[in-house]
Amino acid sequence: MLEIKNLHVKLEDEDKQILKGLNLTVETGKVHAIMGPNGSGKSTLSYVLSGRDGYEVTDGSATMDGFDLLEAETEERAAEGLFLAFQYPVEIPGVSNMTFLRTALNAQRKARGEEEMSATDFLKMVREKAKSLKIDADMLKRPVNMGFSGGEKKRNEILQMAVLEPKMCILDETDSGLDVDAMKLVSDGVNALRDEGRSFLVITHYQRLLDHIVPDVVHIMADGRIIKTGGPELALEVEKNGYADLLAENA
Amino acid sequence: MAIKRAQLKQQKQDALAARQPALSMPEGGEWITAARKDAAGRLDAMGLPIRRDEYWKYTRPDAFTSAEPVAAALTDDAGTQVFEGVDVLTVVFRDGAFDADASDDLALDGVEISRLADAAQADIHWAKDIYGALETAGQDPVERPLAALNTAYATDGLVIRATGAAAKPIHVVYERSSDTSDAVLHHVVKVEEGASVTLLETGAAGARANTVTEAAIADTAAFHHVRSQGRDQERQLVTHMFARLGTESTFKSFTLTPNGKMTRNECIMELTGDDAIAHVAGALMADGKDVHQDDTIFITHDAVNCESRQVFKKVLSNGATGVFQGKILVKQGAQKTDGYQISQSLLLDEDSQFLAKPELEIYADDVACSHGSTSGAIDEDALYYLRARGIPHRKAQDLMVLAFLAEAVDEIESEELREAILRRIRLWLDLEDDL
Numbered sequence A: 001m002l003e004i005k006n007l008h009v010k011l012e013d014e015d016k017q018i019l020k021g022l023n024l025t026v027e028t029g030k031v032h033a034i035m036g037p038n039g040s041g042k043s044t045l046s047y048v049l050s051g052r053d054g055y056e057v058t059d060g061s062a063t064m065d066g067f068d069l070l071e072a073e074t075e076e077r078a079a080e081g082l083f084l085a086f087q088y089p090v091e092i093p094g095v096s097n098m099t100f101l102r103t104a105l106n107a108q109r110k111a112r113g114e115e116e117m118s119a120t121d122f123l124k125m126v127r128e129k130a131k132s133l134k135i136d137a138d139m140l141k142r143p144v145n146m147g148f149s150g151g152e153k154k155r156n157e158i159l160q161m162a163v164l165e166p167k168m169c170i171l172d173e174t175d176s177g178l179d180v181d182a183m184k185l186v187s188d189g190v191n192a193l194r195d196e197g198r199s200f201l202v203i204t205h206y207q208r209l210l211d212h213i214v215p216d217v218v219h220i221m222a223d224g225r226i227i228k229t230g231g232p233e234l235a236l237e238v239e240k241n242g243y244a245d246l247l248a249e250n251a
Numbered sequence B: 001m002a003i004k005r006a007q008l009k010q011q012k013q014d015a016l017a018a019r020q021p022a023l024s025m026p027e028g029g030e031w032i033t034a035a036r037k038d039a040a041g042r043l044d045a046m047g048l049p050i051r052r053d054e055y056w057k058y059t060r061p062d063a064f065t066s067a068e069p070v071a072a073a074l075t076d077d078a079g080t081q082v083f084e085g086v087d088v089l090t091v092v093f094r095d096g097a098f099d100a101d102a103s104d105d106l107a108l109d110g111v112e113i114s115r116l117a118d119a120a121q122a123d124i125h126w127a128k129d130i131y132g133a134l135e136t137a138g139q140d141p142v143e144r145p146l147a148a149l150n151t152a153y154a155t156d157g158l159v160i161r162a163t164g165a166a167a168k169p170i171h172v173v174y175e176r177s178s179d180t181s182d183a184v185l186h187h188v189v190k191v192e193e194g195a196s197v198t199l200l201e202t203g204a205a206g207a208r209a210n211t212v213t214e215a216a217i218a219d220t221a222a223f224h225h226v227r228s229q230g231r232d233q234e235r236q237l238v239t240h241m242f243a244r245l246g247t248e249s250t251f252k253s254f255t256l257t258p259n260g261k262m263t264r265n266e267c268i269m270e271l272t273g274d275d276a277i278a279h280v281a282g283a284l285m286a287d288g289k290d291v292h293q294d295d296t297i298f299i300t301h302d303a304v305n306c307e308s309r310q311v312f313k314k315v316l317s318n319g320a321t322g323v324f325q326g327k328i329l330v331k332q333g334a335q336k337t338d339g340y341q342i343s344q345s346l347l348l349d350e351d352s353q354f355l356a357k358p359e360l361e362i363y364a365d366d367v368a369c370s371h372g373s374t375s376g377a378i379d380e381d382a383l384y385y386l387r388a389r390g391i392p393h394r395k396a397q398d399l400m401v402l403a404f405l406a407e408a409v410d411e412i413e414s415e416e417l418r419e420a421i422l423r424r425i426r427l428w429l430d431l432e433d434d435l
């Protein structure tokens, strides 16, 4: 369960408040969606939860099954089961996708006091998971995200999620830049991971992703706050009327 | 100006006078005695490098010019296991002295190998045309007195003549058991027309070591050189590689410098035959404020349609200093020259520094030469991405260090040797093997 209470975040180097008292609870096994206009602070929320530099939490808390996310190092949050699928996955020259995945998985296991996975078991597991995401051997061998198309990068994010088996997955605009086929692949990948022990926070600007990944709860975010919460029908309302009415309601 | 020059000259002479009493010319046959005396003459005329030398602007020569070496404590892992598992002919020098017990028989298909100390006993030897000759040629236009010193006073080394395809690489292992040893070794490599040989070197040779290799590579011949200089924290090492390339010949040299207190690697290559290829690459892992490493390269294109390539990658941390001086000289008439040079540093903190001096001097009009030098910190976005997947900060950084260095290691032609070097770097960085 992810619990965010009264979260206030500003930029470290600038006097600019981005999150202004955000409250959000994602129960274990549920899929929550956050929608909101550009610049409302959705990515900032995901970055702050995963521990990116450059932000300062001025008030509030964020815990995952009681684990204080905000105090921990980025890698500790990951080992604890937090996963962020990036809006803009980073290219890393010289580090093969396979090495990256294996190093990550074993580092997490080590941090949790678990046995590392043998090379054979690992290869078998990755190949299987890659196959269902249509990620071929060449993409696994290539340096992380180097020369990948937008869709390939997003599929690669989902592969990482499938390999690392986190308990809390945050997907930041995973649908952006995807064509219909890629959207289907990615959604199927996510849906396959839906599990009663795993929660999702799906950040999206558009409703169409939510046709594929049907959420239990939808939140509307504006200006650093959740301004409305409802069921999947809320997403349809946004799709039809845009954000203007909701924002006006709240002004 | 004139006074200043006279002053400089005097200081160089003073430096030589301070060093000379600790040197003695070995006994030998006629050919080598002549070569040694010539070299001593060159050295007398040049003196030894001093701090004010332009060519030593970024690196203090003191460690190499003092009468006695600065003591260098021994380390447990001197890094001589780099080529473990590779089928090689092993030759061991311990503190500069040949170690017969630890060495293989000097017998190898396709190659004649002997010790310089043995070859020196003859009155006449094929090495006569190379020993000191390539070094002499390399003294112009820039003086390299430490190489002349080596030619004059080297006590041993290998004399290698490849007449066919060498059956396996020759691996020179430098061990050291003394914290004050002062090794001076000189190798001669002659690769006959169409022949090929690979020379591997690992280790530190001495508390202080001065090594010279002269390689004459005939038409269509190939010489590959891969070395790892000993992960020996306090050793001081100056090396010179002089290579002369004939028509359609190939020379590729790669050096891994995993720490060491002071290193100066000079590589002087002359492309004298058309269509020759010369590549030189280096990867440095320098950690610590006392660590100083310098690659000084001088490539002369004196033939048509030749290719030269320099790729240097330096990772610097905790106050280490990395230096790169690389020059491409394209002589008049060396048309269709393809010269490439890149030197890059990865600075892991603000105390470390990279000093680069890339130079092009071109007298032909139809050439393609490029050079670039960059210095940068680790990519923070990539670091965050790796950490967000659970990879601890240090390991994430090491992964990126490996990736950075791999671009230089990739210059090694043999996959087996490339993998051996990468495996060792991974081991030192405590990273898992690639799948």
Ligand SMILES: Nc1ncnc2c1ncn2[C@@H]1O[C@H](COP(=O)(O)OP(=O)(O)O)[C@@H](O)[C@H]1O
Binding pocket: A011, A018, A036, A037, A038, A039, A040, A041, A042, A043, A044, A045, A054
């Ligand atoms: N590192 C940053 N530097 C400057 N401005 C930032 C930074 N991160 C976020 N912002 C600003 O904060 C606001 C929220 O951005 P973001 O979290 O990316 O919104 P969203 O993902 O909802 O589009 C925007 O006005 C954006 O420009």
Ligand SMILES: [Mg+2]
Binding pocket: A042, A043, A044, A087, A173
């Ligand atoms: Mg965003």
